Structure formats: structure tokens, C-alpha cells
Amino acid sequence: MKNKYYVYELIEDNEIVYCGFTNSPPRRKAEHRCRFQFEFDMNILSEHGTKREALAEEETMTLFLKSVGLAKYNDVIGSVVTQNLKKMVAINTGKVRSEETKRKISNTLKGQKHTKIRKLNMGKGIKNQTRYTCPHCGVVGVRGNMNRWHFDNCKQREYKNV
Numbered sequence: 001m002k003n004k005y006y007v008y009e010l011i012e013d014n015e016i017v018y019c020g021f022t023n024s025p026p027r028r029k030a031e032h033r034c035r036f037q038f039e040f041d042m043n044i045l046s047e048h049g050t051k052r053e054a055l056a057e058e059e060t061m062t063l064f065l066k067s068v069g070l071a072k073y074n075d076v077i078g079s080v081v082t083q084n085l086k087k088m089v090a091i092n093t094g095k096v097r098s099e100e101t102k103r104k105i106s107n108t109l110k111g112q113k114h115t116k117i118r119k120l121n122m123g124k125g126i127k128n129q130t131r132y133t134c135p136h137c138g139v140v141g142v143r144g145n146m147n148r149w150h151f152d153n154c155k156q157r158e159y160k161n162v
């Protein structure tokens with residue numbers, strides 16, 4: 001039997017709080033139930049034939065969600081995502097985005113996803129929220145996320161101070 005990998009999101013109070021991938025959604029869901037102290041729904045976003053492909057998709061999705069202030073439970077610190085997030089912030093700051101990234105994000109957001117994120121953005125007024133830039137790593141985001149993961153809590157700050 002061929003292995004399949006799934007990229008999924010967790011929803012808490014109508015907000016996407018986590019994005020990940022797994023080859024067994026029911027098992028992963030049970031693991032999250034133990035680890036996270038909140039009630040959530042799990043939605044499968046896409047299905048992949050290889051782990052590599054699923055990882056790439058998860059990363060793109062997580063980066064996008066982070067960039068609009070969602071996926072607050074994704075701890076990007078210390079993972080490969082951190083490097084790419086910094087790259088993405090640099091790219092976004094320069095208002096240049098590669099066609100490949102644009103295509104990926106647009107594909108990811110098509111259909112139901114698109115509607116869902118637009119609704120979330122409108123509902124939460126994310127567009128109107130003030131953005132803060134972390135002085136240590138340059139990540140830009142809404143206040144809640146930034147206070148939790150950046151400023152005095154930023155991992156880059158520790159590295160710099162050493």
C-alpha cells in the first residue's frame with residue numbers, strides 16, 4: 001500500500017491556529033488532543049504522494065498563515081521554516097515575490113480556502129490591525145503573535161546577545 005501524506009490545519013474558535021502534515025490524520029489528531037489544551041477541528045487541506053511534497057506544502061501554507069497573523073501555535077523557531085520566514089519577510093519588504101511563490105499561494109488559497117481566509121481576515125479585522133516589526137529578526141506581525149514569539153521573547157535576540 002502506498003503511503004499518503006496530508007497537510008492539515010487546526011481550527012480553534014474559527015481561527016486557523018496550526019498547520020502541519022502527517023501520514024495518519026486520525027493518529028495525529030489524537031496526539032494533538034493530548035498536547036494542546038484546547039478544543040479544535042482538523043481539516044485536511046491537501047493530499048500528497050511524497051513526504052517531501054507534503055513538507056513543502058506545509059511550509060508554504062504555514063508561512064502564508066504566519067504572514068497574516070494566523071497559525072499562532074506553529075513554533076517556527078529553530079526549524080528550517082525560520083530561515084525561510086526570514087527570507088519571505090525580506091522578499092515581502094521589498095514588495096517582490098517570485099512567480100513560483102505567488103502561484104503556490106494562489107493555488108493553496110483557491111476555492112474553499114480562499115473564502116475561509118477572507119472571512120477570517122474580515123471577521124478579525126486583520127487588515128486593519130497595526131503591524132509590528134521585531135527589531136531582532138525583522139518578522140512582521142500582529143501584536144498577539146509578536147508579543148508571544150518576538151521582541152523580548154525572540155530567539156534571534158538570544159543569538160545576538162551571546
Ligand SMILES: [Zn+2]
Pocket residue numbers: 134135136137138139149150151154155156
Ligand atoms: Zn523576532
